[in-house]
Amino acid sequence: MSTVIRGGTVVTHDLSYRADVLIEDGTITQIGEGLTGDTELDATGCYVMPGGIDPHTHLEMPFMGTHSTDDFDSGTRAALAGGTTMVVDFALPQPGQGLLDALKTWDNKSARAHCDYSFHMAVTWWGEQVFDEMQEVVAKHGINSFKHFMAYKGSLMVQDDEMFASFQRLAELGAIALVHAENGDVVADLSAKLLREGTTGPEGHAYSRPPQVEGEAANRAIMIADMAGVPLYVVHVSCEQSHEAIRRARQAGMRVWGEPLIQHLTLDEGEYFHADWDHAARRVMSPPFRSKAHQASLWAGLQSGSLSVVATDHCAFTTAQKRTGVGDFTKIPNGTGGLEDRLPMLWTHGVVPGRLTPNEFVAVTSTNIAKILNCYPRKGAIRVGSDADILVLDPAREKTIAATDQQSAIDYNVFEGQQVSGLPRYVLSRGRVMVDDGTLKPAEGHGRFVARAPRGEVSRALTSWKETTRPRPVDRAGIPASGV
Numbered sequence: 001m002s003t004v005i006r007g008g009t010v011v012t013h014d015l016s017y018r019a020d021v022l023i024e025d026g027t028i029t030q031i032g033e034g035l036t037g038d039t040e041l042d043a044t045g046c047y048v049m050p051g052g053i054d055p056h057t058h059l060e061m062p063f064m065g066t067h068s069t070d071d072f073d074s075g076t077r078a079a080l081a082g083g084t085t086m087v088v089d090f091a092l093p094q095p096g097q098g099l100l101d102a103l104k105t106w107d108n109k110s111a112r113a114h115c116d117y118s119f120h121m122a123v124t125w126w127g128e129q130v131f132d133e134m135q136e137v138v139a140k141h142g143i144n145s146f147k148h149f150m151a152y153k154g155s156l157m158v159q160d161d162e163m164f165a166s167f168q169r170l171a172e173l174g175a176i177a178l179v180h181a182e183n184g185d186v187v188a189d190l191s192a193k194l195l196r197e198g199t200t201g202p203e204g205h206a207y208s209r210p211p212q213v214e215g216e217a218a219n220r221a222i223m224i225a226d227m228a229g230v231p232l233y234v235v236h237v238s239c240e241q242s243h244e245a246i247r248r249a250r251q252a253g254m255r256v257w258g259e260p261l262i263q264h265l266t267l268d269e270g271e272y273f274h275a276d277w278d279h280a281a282r283r284v285m286s287p288p289f290r291s292k293a294h295q296a297s298l299w300a301g302l303q304s305g306s307l308s309v310v311a312t313d314h315c316a317f318t319t320a321q322k323r324t325g326v327g328d329f330t331k332i333p334n335g336t337g338g339l340e341d342r343l344p345m346l347w348t349h350g351v352v353p354g355r356l357t358p359n360e361f362v363a364v365t366s367t368n369i370a371k372i373l374n375c376y377p378r379k380g381a382i383r384v385g386s387d388a389d390i391l392v393l394d395p396a397r398e399k400t401i402a403a404t405d406q407q408s409a410i411d412y413n414v415f416e417g418q419q420v421s422g423l424p425r426y427v428l429s430r431g432r433v434m435v436d437d438g439t440l441k442p443a444e445g446h447g448r449f450v451a452r453a454p455r456g457e458v459s460r461a462l463t464s465w466k467e468t469t470r471p472r473p474v475d476r477a478g479i480p481a482s483g484v
């Protein structure tokens, strides 16, 4: 049973060219002119791209006394409806819980996935058990990326000594470190002060997390990672201060990547001052939305290559869940949705006005993260031998974003009313047509776990570099190294 995508323009991170794509048994087997297959999909006028990879989702995440509402069913339906064919979620051990134990929970949840997925492991506490289990998580479970929260004091936050120990362990194992970079101590203090002084509404969330808390933490994580000799990926970069730290580190040769979110690129801090409490609370996430000047910095980072990936941090709570925080903004569950909207929003605000080329669009939505997470070219590529995870993007197809039409299970959409173009005509997941002429054809349980080996190219290079430049004792004739 073969499928051919005919008449489109193949767009990869480095090339655009007219070609048909032949798919057999879930894999791309030929790319060229005049191909035929059992099923033919007409891509005339469309771009044939690697499906999106969203490396930052929290599906059914236990957080702030509740669970995020989108699970692996609704979350991956939303992904596919918007052209994303792989998500990477976070396995999150409770304090004191083993990593392997937490992984079982995520394995169970993900059985419902409609598209392929992988996991990052979160390091939420530190001890011998975590140190020991990291080895098995990497070697047996195909997870090569570990997340550290520098915020959420009293729940997920880890201290610098724990982070340094974890980063050193990751360097040994050939894995990479991820950080949520915000100074959790300062956030906790500022929050308490704001509440004491009478700021209880959602605007307090933004005031309690100024760009400085993010810039300071990003810089600290970068320096700790450099000393530990581990590559670092900074999630949800929202402001110039953390972007500047990443830019500076990259210019100094450090192995650091930055990930802005589609929300921070397109929505600003004005949302928190909306007269309607629900409107503002629905947009509470960490870090908060920023000013237009910060947005300009993020776009420039994508254009210049100092920022590498656009994600969503999809962590969706209903209005009823958000209302837990009426009278105290620190109790509003942190998180917003975006899985279905990431690609159309980035196309509309990135490619259409000329901020990004179509090739750059592919790079930041798919190929770069596949390389960083060491699953390229199986994912993130239109190449012979790659999984047939393909988005046929129709630049002429348009819609107005509305919660009433979305796959997400929540009752609103932070992009409500936005007019977007660049919608999927077809989306294929390992060759199976999941969006057919714009209509989602869900297949619960179709998704498979994508194992990712350690010691990717950047990890190997950094290990060699750290060995080349490591401190060495000076050999002084006649003077013993240890005391007499």
Ligand SMILES: NC(=O)NCCC(=O)O
Pocket: 058, 180, 284, 285, 286, 287, 313, 315, 334, 335, 336
């Ligand atoms: N970002 C956010 O507000 N919620 C999800 C958890 C996290 O990534 O910090």
Ligand SMILES: [Zn+2]
Pocket: 180, 235, 236, 286, 287
């Ligand atoms: Zn975070």
Ligand SMILES: [Zn+2]
Pocket: 056, 057, 058, 313, 315
């Ligand atoms: Zn997150």
